[in-house]
Every structure is written in structure tokens, then in C-alpha cells.
Amino acid sequence: MSNKNIKARLLQGNEACVQGALYAGVDFFAGYPITPSTEVAEGMARELPKRGGKFIQMEDEIASMAAIIGASNAGCKSMTATSGPGFSLMQENLGYAYITETPCVIVNVQRGGPSTGLPTKIGQADTMQAKWGTHGDYTAIALAPSTVKECFEETVRAVNLSERFRTPVVVLSDEVLGHMREMMVVPDEGELHVNKRQKPDVPSDWYKHFEMTPSFTSHMASFGEGYRYNVTGLTHDQEGFPTANPVEIREKLDKLRLKIDRYTDEIYKMRADMMEDAHIAIISYGTVSRSARQAIKMARERRIKIGGIQLLTIWPFPDAKLNQMLSGVRKIIVAELNMGQLINEVQRVAPRHAEIYGLQRYDGEVMAPQQILDKIREVK
């Protein structure tokens, strides 16, 4: 089986997340079984010990999220995987990761909700939760793959972005993508860029764990390296000690926003499909983008001037960039597997002259290309 010359592999979306994480250097995984994400934990349980990495199955998702934050502070690249109900449980400590600026990756293989919802069926209804899930103000990064290859690539990118910006990054996969199998060539070592954590280059007395730097992202020492810093979920000063000083509070919250908002060009990723002469644009993400690509082809055969934009980065939302890309279109269809979440963002940023239509499905089934085509013919 282990013929190294054969690089193309038949992988499941969830397996590709595992491979991507390993490629990016993830060496700590804590998780709790939940459909339809369990294969990620199973893959990590199998692969990490073979590489000297650490896998632990925790008592619940709250603990899983806590453990990956603890491990990240101890110097590991850490990750967990879950689905809706588990993602809800993780929100508490996800907020802790945001305020303590702890890099970590959460793969959410979405299913239908709310509550236990549809464990074995697809949904994209955690889109807004990935942005506003935990309490308080913060800026989230969330990525959405649509193919097995993208599951790999976006997991690598998630690890990289989490290290680059010292922040948690969410990968929004879904049930169909997680369980679908496709051929993909796993890149060789060095082929994709892998970020290393920025370590401090100052003596421990000068080290500030949350130092205000020109880029707003601070260097990060690990426990056991001689820096002996404090980490707290309370609003804190640059050294990590609790503060109630209005100036320091504001500085801290601005830091969480600016470290990402000023560098969105490093984070945005979208794919335009036949947009050059398009009068109608379909905006989609995740599994729906697969059907959208097919629907665009079918519509073009019927001489409809249509194009598509697939968002691989959902959060931060590419406001100005999307506005510019949509400047030439008259009609926009936002297709998603929920009751209308990202459409609100599109309405906020789209050019005023454009008419916006939602195409939503929330019955646990995939959105078929025909369904999108019907919508295109309805609005054209």
C-alpha cells in the first residue's frame, strides 16, 4: 500500500482535514466523538502517535476546547473537530482563545440544527455562529472548503492563519463534504507554505505576552521556556494581568480587531467563475459551490450571462472586494443551506443597483444544480 510514488489518494473530506492538519504541523488533538466529524478524531488518534504527537479524547467538547488551548500555550499546534452541538459547547472556551490570543483550529463539520437537529444530514446553519458564537466583541476567521482537496488546503491555511494572527480559526466543513471521497494529490513537504509560531527574541524580563506591536499581533512564548507569563480570560493589560482601566480595555479590544482587520488581504480567499461578462452572480460557499459551478455551466449553455463567486474565507467578510467584484452585475443569487445567513452580509456590501435573491434549502438535502438553475431562470 505504501508506494510513495503514487501520490494521488482517494480521501474522504474528514480524512483530508486530518492530512492537512498533519501537513501543517498539528501535533496535539483533543476531541469528543460527534457525527459527522468523528473521522477527524479517529484519523488523529491513528496518525498522531505514529509521529510522536499527542491525541486525547476528552470528556466533552468544553474540555476538548480547553485542552487544545492549554496545549497551544505549552507550545503545540493544536486542533479539535466537532459538529453543531459540540460547536455550541465550545463557544465558552473559544471566547477564551480569542481574548487570550491563543492559536488553535476548530473544524466544524456542520449538520442540520438547531439542537441535536440532523446528525447525519447536511446543513450550513453555523455560518453566523462562527462569527458571533461566543459572547463579547472579537473578530473571527472562518474558512469554508467545497472539495476534498480544499478540505486539505483550507485546514493547512487555518493552521497557518491561527499561528500568524495568534487567534482561533474555524474551518466550516459539512456532512456531505466530510464523508465524500475524491481523488487528491497530497502535496510534498515544502510545496505549501507552513507558518511557524513567532517566538519572542527578548529576554524574559522584557517579554510581554500581549505586547502592542505595529502589526497588533504579539510574539508568543510557551510555558516552560522561561518567560513565566500570565494568561487570563479577564480583560488584561499587555503583560496579561487583569485590568479595569478603560484605556487598557479599549486597547485590548482594538488589538483583537485590528490585528485581523488591517491584514485581511492575507486572509481573503475567493474564486471567481466566469464573472468577466456576468449579469447575474451566484454567491456560495462550501458544498453548495459544487452545485453552483455545475449550474453556471448549464446556464451558460443556455446563453445566460452568469458567473459565480465562491467564498473560501467567510469571516472576515470581504466587504470592499466583493462590492468591487459585483460592480458589473445586475442580479445576485446567494445560495446557502440555511434560512438565509450570509445573504445579510451580501445585502450589506453589494452595489445598490443590484437585486439580491436568496436561494435557501434547509431540509437536510444538498442543493442540486437543477434547483440553482431553476432559480437562475426565475430571476433572469
Added chain:
Amino acid sequence: MQKISHESDITHHYLRPKKKFPNVWCAGCGNGIVMGALIRSIDRMKLDKDNVVVVSGIGCSSRMPVYLDFNTLHTTHGRALAFATGVKVAKPHLKVIVITGDGDALAIGGNHFIHACRRNIDITTILINNKIYGMTGGQFAPTTPGGSFATTAPYGNYEKQFDAVKLAIGSGASYVSRGTVYHVQQLEKLIEGGIRKKGFALVDVYSNCHTYYGRFNKEGDAVRMLDWFKKHAMPIEAARKLPPEKMQDKFVTGLIHETDATEFCEEYDMLLKRLGTAKEVEE
């Protein structure tokens, strides 16, 4: 004089005096006594400060790490042991100590507590048990005795109580002990024993919250509450010899339970050795 100067050296060596003092605790609070016992134990063991990680949750006692000059992680309510598990599994050579309270460890964090015990992971947990929620203003906890008063038990508490020691033994912890903030020398020994023990160690420390528990239940000020510990604590060695009727108004202190079960990280390391992927300890 010699002694006082040594004490002051320890204080300056292990506390972060310039950073966040004065502390948030009420005058007479037992938390400071536990903090003193902890740093003296660590000093006696000559642990490298860089390799000590102190993790806590939320509550009065959980504010302790902020004052200590180690690697410190002040986490979310009840979750300290889950965070600490991540730290310990990631870097097993680090000495991981958890500071928690009775509400933090036994109510919101009860699940993490029993599973940390079950894994027998090498974490020393100092549970400062004052029988009430202090930081939020005196609500009843899973440790508040039946009939006691609290702001959420204005007619007397009608719930049953957790015994942290029994819970830890039943869940698989390999070192289970109880001390009080009156018996400080014993407390230092129990903490030291817990840190030396390879496995999950619990030090359940009876402490005083005279501000709320003492006031609501007419148990007096800090001194009177400490005096109560003095009169009602019974070392395990003596307790074993006493007939049950003589133990009725007493509680047991000392090292109550110890076993030699394998520790979680050792078990994991054996797996890595079996797979040939174990890394050298980076001490």
C-alpha cells in the same frame, strides 16, 4: 530573625510583588494561607519556577495564579482541569498545579474533576473548600452543609453535599488528602506529597469564608472559624483508632488514600515507545 528573613526571601522569589498586589481577597481569607503553604512546599522541593504551571478556574481562590511567579493560566469557570490536562499532555515534564474552589471543581467543573481523577493524570489539585460561592456574594455550593444559610438558601440549604475526598477516591485519583488552613505545616506536607506523587493528587483544603459563610451561619470571624477547624479536625491515623460515635462531629485530615496506579502521560509515553516515536524529555 533568621526565619523571618528566609520567609521574606521566599515571598519575593515566588510572588509577583510589583504586578498585581494588593490582592482581591478579604482580610483574614484562607486563600493567602494556602498560597503561602504552596510556595513554601515548592521552595522546599527546589522546583524550577520555569517548569511550574499553575492553572485555575474562576472564583476567589482561582485568582491565586495571578500573584504567583510561575507560568500561570487563569481560565474559565470550572474548566481549569481540562486546560491543565492539555498543558500536561503537551509537555509532561512540566509540573502542573491546579488551584480551584469547591464551586469551581465540584459544581460547574464536576465532570472535568472526575475524569481527571479517572485518567490519573499527574496534576496536583488544591481545592480550597470554603463551603460557599464567595466571589458572587455567598450562594450555596455543592459543599454547603444541609440547613446552612446562603443568599440562595435563605430558608436553609435543603440539598445534599459532595465529599470531594470520596469523589476523588471513587473516580480513581492516586493521592487523596485533606488539610485545613489552620494546620499549615500539615498542609505544606500534603501539597508537597501531592506534587511528588506521580498521578492525580487532590488536596481538599477546608478554608474559611467568614465574610459570607461565617456571617450567614453565625460561625464568627476568621479566627473563630480557624478555631473550629482546630477543634474538629482529626488526623487519619487517630481517626482510624476511634469508634464512630467519637468521630461524629469531627472530620478526617491527612493523606487519606494513596495507590500506585499508572499515570496517564506515562501510559501515553509507553505507547509512543512501542511505536518508536517517543521524544527525549526536554527538561
